[in-house]
Amino acid sequence: MDKLYTLSVGNTTEYGVADSEExxxxxxxxIDPRxxxxxxKIDEVKVEGxxxxxxSLTEDKPKNKGGRPRKEA
Known part of the structure; x- marks a missing residue:
């Protein structure tokens, strides 16, 4: 079963998914070339109780076009 981890270096914190810390x-x-x-520092994210x-959303990942919609001229 996959687990959620935080990866931290200085002020940079990212999240990653893996089946083990190794x-x-x-x-x-x-996740980040640095x-x-x-x-x-890698810590598993746990919430007591x-x-x-x-x-995974790789198969049906929604497309994010971003930005504002165009104004019609």
Missing amino acids: SMRESAGD FSYLPV YEITLT
């Missing part, structure tokens, strides 16, 4: 360490550089060569469920 695999998170191996793929940390994919995590490949800097000492990164709850189970965190992760669902």
Whole structure:
């Protein structure tokens, strides 16, 4: 089962998903290139009394066009 992790270096904090802390360490550089060569602190995200469920969105990921809609001239 995949777990949610925080990866921190200085003021930079990112989130990542992996099945173990070891695999998170191996793929940390994919999340942020700085995590490949800097000492990164990795912690599993836990909420007491709850189970965190992760669902992949790679198949049906919504497209974010971003920005404001165009004004009609």
